[in-house]
Amino acid sequence: MVTYLYWALVIGLAIAVVVGVGVRMDNLKAALAGAALVLFAGWGAYYFYFQQIFVKRWGGVMTISVPQGQYHVTTTWKDDNLWIENYDPKTNTCVFSEYSRGSLLQGRVTIKNCNPLGRPFETEKGVSPLPP
Numbered sequence: 001m002v003t004y005l006y007w008a009l010v011i012g013l014a015i016a017v018v019v020g021v022g023v024r025m026d027n028l029k030a031a032l033a034g035a036a037l038v039l040f041a042g043w044g045a046y047y048f049y050f051q052q053i054f055v056k057r058w059g060g061v062m063t064i065s066v067p068q069g070q071y072h073v074t075t076t077w078k079d080d081n082l083w084i085e086n087y088d089p090k091t092n093t094c095v096f097s098e099y100s101r102g103s104l105l106q107g108r109v110t111i112k113n114c115n116p117l118g119r120p121f122e123t124e125k126g127v128s129p130l131p132p
Contacts, residue, residue: 002058010042018040050078052099064099080117087116 014035022031054060056077066072070086073094077083084104094114098107 002054003051003060006046006054007042010039010046013042014038052082054084056080070095087114 003030003130017034018031019040020031021034022028025031051062055062062082064082064084066086069090070088073085073087075082075084078098082100083096085094087094092113092115094111094116096107096109096111100106
């Protein structure tokens with residue numbers, strides 16, 4: 001809900017710039033440039049700063065997909081960054097991936113010989129119940 005309110009505020013501010021500068025000051029070119037600047041700044045602030053804060057603190061909306069062939073194990077927050085653990089049965093590894101603000105400083109930790117689901121894992125020779 002807070003995400004929708006944010007975008008309503010940004011779009012409302014862009015419309016206010018068009019009305020205020022374009023209609024009242026009779027300068028449509030400057031009004032459209034100002035509105036584009038407001039929309040671009042709003043998108044940048046959301047993507048690089050507000051998105052994960054909205055999700056964590058105020059119930060915002062965020063979608064992340066599990067990579068093909070992997071199983072999701074767990075998710076946790078560290079400060080305002082989201083850490084997701086997935087298990088890859090083909091390589092028998094657990095992969096911790098960090099989703100930071102704006103996806104700029106993403107960390108990745110790989111644990112080898114990890115079998116958190118207690119399932120047999122696939123090898124080149126077939127399915128094995130025990131790690132190599």
